[in-house]
Each structure stands twice: as structure tokens, then as C-alpha cells.
Amino acid sequence: MIKPIELPFxxxxxxxxxxxxxIGFIFCIGKDVITPVLMAFLFAVLLMPVFTFLNLKLKFPRHLAAIISVLIFALFIIGILVFISYQVTDIANDFPTIKKNANAFILDIQKFIRENFHISIGEQKKYIDNVAKDSVKNGNANIGSALISVTDLLLDCTIIPIYTFLFLLYKNHFILFFAKLINKENHAVLKDILSQIKVSINNYIVSLIFEMIVVSVLTSLGLWIVGVKYFILLGLITGILNLIPYIGILIAGIITIFASLTGTPETSVILSILIVNLIVQLIDNNILVPLIINSKVEINAMVSIIGIIIGGAVAGISGMFLAIPLLAILKIIFDRIESLEPWGYFMGNHVPKRFIWRIRKVKTEN
Structure with missing residues (x-):
């Protein structure tokens, strides 16, 4: 028997x-390939109960069960997009009103700056014109980047359902592959890891959907009380964008303020919208996230924030979305491998109330 090599700390x-x-270098250079695969893996785990029900309960062939599962998920996403596009068309019809109210709102801001900071409206317009000229100079590069982003998005929308279908179809094949990689005496640990990953990812995604629904309802209710037009659409957009850490709620707030100009340019309404978003975020960050999200993945806030920042730097918005489930998978693996258990504890959110160093005294003989 070969003895394991003992290495110093x-x-x-x-x-x-x-x-x-x-691993980080591989992710950086291969993010265009790896990111869609990881997204498809998450969706496949989410659709696994549907696939199992169709395949085992209703006796559908594996290919047909996988196709139907992916189609159900795709139709759900398409339904949401159709509803949003239908409502956005109504907002586009109000564009002349938005333009008029936006000009009135900008004029109020310029008057406020002139009265409080003693900068004339002419100087403000001159500064805005200079910024606009700089933006035009960089316009070609921005247009090129936008076209590349749209192309990548369309490619991902095509390839992710295919990957999801393949993950569902070859589920047992992948499990057998992992079983062949390790010794038979460790198969029980592998089975435990795979089952816990499935449960953790399912709970996380279901919790995200529940959080999205709650945020959408609370935002819609708040905007309805304030008197904002299209409050249902704006609440839904806020709930969806809230899935993107940090920047999602900022984008949702800008969209909501822009859409509120279909009704009135009054500053009080815009301030009310900001207050509504702030209250919803306080409820989300202090009640929903700790009770719904953190309790499912069991990862402490520091590791979550660092992971989200690294994911955003590596793969943008997709990386920020994937950061938490990937960290949850790593923690499950670390917790079940003895040599990696300290790292799993470091990532967890179980903080002891008190820790006392117990140092054993050694008697020395003279």
C-alpha cells in the first residue's frame, strides 16, 4: 500500500x-464557454424533479422527458418576456409625454443648482454639451461593444437550453463518470455530496424565485400607493433585476423614475419612488435574504460579497449570479472531505458565541 505524502503546512x-x-485563470480565458455550461447546470438541477416525474411516473422516454422539461421552462421565460414587451409598448406610446416631463424635471434641477450652487443654467448646458461631444467620440466603440453583447446574449439563449437538455439526458452518465474517478470506499461520500448539491441548488433557486415574487409584489404595491403608472410592470422588472446583486436595484430604480415621467414631472413623486425602493430593499436585505437565501446556502456574508465581486470581475452579471451557488457547491464538497473541512467551516455562517483557547500545560522535569 502506498503511503500518502505528508507535506508541511x-x-x-x-x-x-x-x-x-x-482555476481562476481557466475561468477568465474560458468564461464564454464555461458560463453557459454552469447556467445550464443550475437550470437542469431545477428541472430535475419535472424530468424525474415525466420519466419515472409517466413513463416518458428520457429524450422526450428532457425536451418537455426544457420547453416548460422556456415557455415560462417567454411568457414573462411577452408580458414585459407588451407593457413596454404602452410606455413607448407615451414617449412624447415622457420627453415633455423629462425636460420640465431637468429644468427644475437646473434651477435648484443655480439657486443653491450659483451655477448659471448656461454654464450647466455648456458642461452637458461637452460631455455629449465626448460621448459621441466614443460612440463607435460603444456601438461595437453593444453589438457584441447582443450577439453573445442571443448565442447564450440558444446554447443554454441545449446544454440543459443534455445535462438532463446524460445525468446518470455524468454520475457514473464521477464514480469512476474515485475509489469505491468513497462512493458513499460522493453520493452524499451529489444529493446535497442537488438539494442546495434547488433550495437556492426556489428561494430566489420566491424572493423575486415578494419584491415584485411589495414594489408594485408601493408604486400603486404613490400613484405611478404601470406599477405592475415596474414592480416585476424590479423583482427580476433584484436577482443581480448590487447593480440590479440601481438599474430598476432608474427605469422606474424614467417610467414615472409618463404621469408627472413632480420631484415629490420621484422622491416617493426612491423611498419605496429604499423600504423594499431594507425589507429584502434584513428579512428576506437572511431568512430565505442565507438559511439555504449557509455561506457567511463576507465570503458571499467577495465571491460576487470576483464573479463580476471574471464573467460580468452572469458571474455575479453564479457566484453564490458555486460557493455553496464548494462548501458542500469541503465539509465532506476531511482535509478541506476547515475551509468549509470558514465559508459557513455558524459563528460560535464564545471561543476559549484551551492550552494544556506541560510539566518540565528539572
């Missing part, structure tokens, strides 16, 4: 750091 740390750097 500093060597283990060095190997861990090199491994993390290698």
Missing part, C-alpha cells in the same frame, strides 16, 4: 493558492 498553502490561481 506552508507547502499545502502554496498548493492551494496555485490551484485557486489556475
Amino acid at each position: 506552508y507547502a499545502k498553502i502554496a498548493f492551494i493558492l496555485v490551484t485557486f490561481l489556475a
